[in-house]
Amino acid sequence: MTVFDRIKELGKRRGYNISQMETKLRLGTNSIYNWKKRTPTADNLAKVAKLLHTSTDYLLGLSDDPDTVQNDNNDMTKNQKLIAHSIDPDVTDEEREIIIGMVKEAMKFRRRL
Structure with missing residues (x-):
């Protein structure tokens, strides 16, 4: 299933x-x-997640x-925080969550190979 x-x-x-979602989220x-x-974009995906009361x-x-809204930032290891920060030090918390989610997905894909 796609995004x-x-x-x-x-x-x-x-x-x-x-x-309706497009209108409500401008x-x-x-x-x-x-x-x-x-x-x-990370920002738009975070907006939709917030509107739908779900996680990115x-x-x-x-x-x-x-139905689970997650905030993985509290569970991040020091290395995960450094990696997310090194990608772009000016990312928002929402963007950082999306980046971490993408990295997790890449790791799942890598394990399947």
Whole structure:
């Protein structure tokens, strides 16, 4: 299931269609639809996660539980914090969570090889 599919499905369960989410979050028309083929920005993904009361991990496919909002920053090791900071020292907390989620997904993929 893609990021778009998860957003569409969870949005429907939460009472939103794609157009309503785009309007409420002040995203451009068809912004979320474009995520079928493009990766959303960290900021926009975090906005959608907040609106849908879920985690970015769920939207990225790293978690199967849409009702769990996670804040992994408190559980990060010193090395994980350094890695996230070294990518871009000016990232927001939401962006850092998404970066960590992407790294976790890459690690899962690597283990499958």
